[in-house]
Amino acid sequence: MSIETKEETESTSLNSKGAARRSVSAWLIGSPLNRSRKRRAGLITAGLIVVLVVLVVCTTFGAVTVPVGDTFSIIWNHTLGQLFWAINATYPKGFETVIWDIRVPRVLLAAVVGGSLATAGATYQGLFRNPLADPYLVGVAQGAAVGAILALVLPLGKFLYGIGAVQWFAFITAGFTVAIVYGLARVGGRLPTTTLLLAGVAIGTLASAITSLLMYLNGDKLIVVYSWLQGGFNLSSWEKFFTILPFSLFSGTIIYVFGRRLNVLQMGEEHAGQLGLNVERLKLVLVASATLMTAAAVSVSGIIGFVGLVAPHLVRLLFGHDYRLLLPLSTIFGAAFMVFADTVARNISSTEVPVGIITAFFGAPFFIYLLRRKKRMVF
Numbered sequence: 001m002s003i004e005t006k007e008e009t010e011s012t013s014l015n016s017k018g019a020a021r022r023s024v025s026a027w028l029i030g031s032p033l034n035r036s037r038k039r040r041a042g043l044i045t046a047g048l049i050v051v052l053v054v055l056v057v058c059t060t061f062g063a064v065t066v067p068v069g070d071t072f073s074i075i076w077n078h079t080l081g082q083l084f085w086a087i088n089a090t091y092p093k094g095f096e097t098v099i100w101d102i103r104v105p106r107v108l109l110a111a112v113v114g115g116s117l118a119t120a121g122a123t124y125q126g127l128f129r130n131p132l133a134d135p136y137l138v139g140v141a142q143g144a145a146v147g148a149i150l151a152l153v154l155p156l157g158k159f160l161y162g163i164g165a166v167q168w169f170a171f172i173t174a175g176f177t178v179a180i181v182y183g184l185a186r187v188g189g190r191l192p193t194t195t196l197l198l199a200g201v202a203i204g205t206l207a208s209a210i211t212s213l214l215m216y217l218n219g220d221k222l223i224v225v226y227s228w229l230q231g232g233f234n235l236s237s238w239e240k241f242f243t244i245l246p247f248s249l250f251s252g253t254i255i256y257v258f259g260r261r262l263n264v265l266q267m268g269e270e271h272a273g274q275l276g277l278n279v280e281r282l283k284l285v286l287v288a289s290a291t292l293m294t295a296a297a298v299s300v301s302g303i304i305g306f307v308g309l310v311a312p313h314l315v316r317l318l319f320g321h322d323y324r325l326l327l328p329l330s331t332i333f334g335a336a337f338m339v340f341a342d343t344v345a346r347n348i349s350s351t352e353v354p355v356g357i358i359t360a361f362f363g364a365p366f367f368i369y370l371l372r373r374k375k376r377m378v379f
Contacts, residue, residue: 040325047332054336055111058343059103066095074099106236109244109300110342110355111335113233114307116248116297118334120290121308122315122327123255126262127286128193131316132370135294135308138200138287142207143177144170144298149211149225153218164243166228167299174295177207182287191283230354231302233342240300247296251289255327258285262323304356306363307334307341313370337362 060071070091077086078100089096120135128137136142147169156165181203185196215225261282264272269279294308311334315326338355341362345355 040322043319043325044328044332047329051111051332051336051339054339055107058339059099059107061343061347062098062103064095064098066091066099070095071099075104078104105238105241106233106342107339109236109241110233110338112241112244112248113297113301113304114311114338114341115331115335116244116252116293117304117308118311118330118337119252119255119327120294120297121334122312122323122330123259123262123286123290124308125312126259126265126323126326127283127290128197129266131313132309134305135290135297136204136303136305138181138196138291139177139204139207140174140291140294141298141303142204142211144174144295145211145229145303146177146207146214147171147173148228148299148302149214152225152228153214153221164239167240167243170299171295174298175292177203178291178295190280191287193283196287227354228302229356231304231356231359232345232352232354233301234346234352244296244300248293251293251296252331254289255286255293258282258289259327260324262286266321302354302356304338304359306359306367307338310359310363310366311337313366 056072056075057068059075060066060068073087073089073091074096077089081087117135121133124133124135124137125131127133148166150173151161151166151169181196181199182191184199184203185191187195211229215222218225261277264275264277265279265282267275273279298304312326312330314333315329319325319329338359341358342355345353345358348358
């Protein structure tokens with residue numbers, strides 16, 4: 001064997017051994033793609049566990065304090081205990097009524113509303129490529145307020161109020177308002193972002209004027225109207241929870257399926273279109289889904305600010321800008337934040353404080369921090 005042939009053989013052998021070692025190393029450590037997927041799955045799982053803990057712990061607080069162990073037993077016996085085994089009921093019967101019939105639907109409703117607003121906020125921020133966008137940007141809240149106040153001031157009767165007239169009026173007028181905004185903003189088959197924002201501001205201002213007029217003409221119902229405008233969950237029920245849940249699940253599923261394309265959209269609409277992304281269809285689908293989710297949330301809770309702004313930004317600061325992770329974690333953080341704020345609202349004083357006030361106390365300083373941070377980045 002010649003020297004050249006021997007060297008080639010040894011080189012091939014070394015390359016084979018190196019490839020084998022790299023293959024084993026990749027199998028043990030995982031490829032960057034697999035590590036990224038494992039990281040996302042791990043963070044989402046950890047977030048869900050945190051939310052479950054927050055739900056159980058916050059359910060214990062109220063006018064009547066229920067031990068965490070009893071709270072867990074009651075929830076278990078009404079859910080998984082029906083399928084597997086039940087825990088012996090050592091708690092008073094009154095605790096079961098307080099926890100399962102009053103606090104659990106309230107906490108779950110707060111979680112769904114908070115998760116919906118945070119998901120919609122993250123979606124709007126990605127669509128408009130504006131970190132200060134929120135779920136009420138296109139007039140959803142103002143439109144919902146018109147419908148809710150109409151239902152509150154009109155003599156509709158106990159039956160209609162009993163089947164959720166206020167919620168359905170708010171939901172319908174919110175959708176109608178956004179439909180007008182969309183129709184005004186659409187130009188030649190396209191949906192320019194600037195036009196959409198301007199149309200949202202204009203129609204939202206008109207809806208706010210209508211709301212103010214209704215409040216002025218119905219001063220005897222001002223307290224009820226003001227309470228709804230501040231937002232809250234004091235009239236929560238299982239019926240309201242199951243009313244909003246299908247809308248939130250449907251809209252959220254669409255956002256999660258299409259939302260990962262927001263990563264491409266961050267490079268600009270023109271660049272995204274060159275990469276094969278149908279930008280106009282994506283904007284239509286995501287705007288419609290985020291709007292439906294926001295309208296459903298507002299219809300059962302009133303206008304609650306800052307959740308759709310705080311939660312997505314907190315996720316960005318902690319975990320980055322990847323929308324495959326940003327959207328689910330925004331939902332989780334929004335749900336936890338809303339449940340926490342509602343718990344503070346119903347325990348901070350002898351009379352319940354509107355939860356919108358609590359979220360503003362937490363959200364306004366965070367908003368100021370974002371403005372200062374962005375100012376430093378600009379100047």
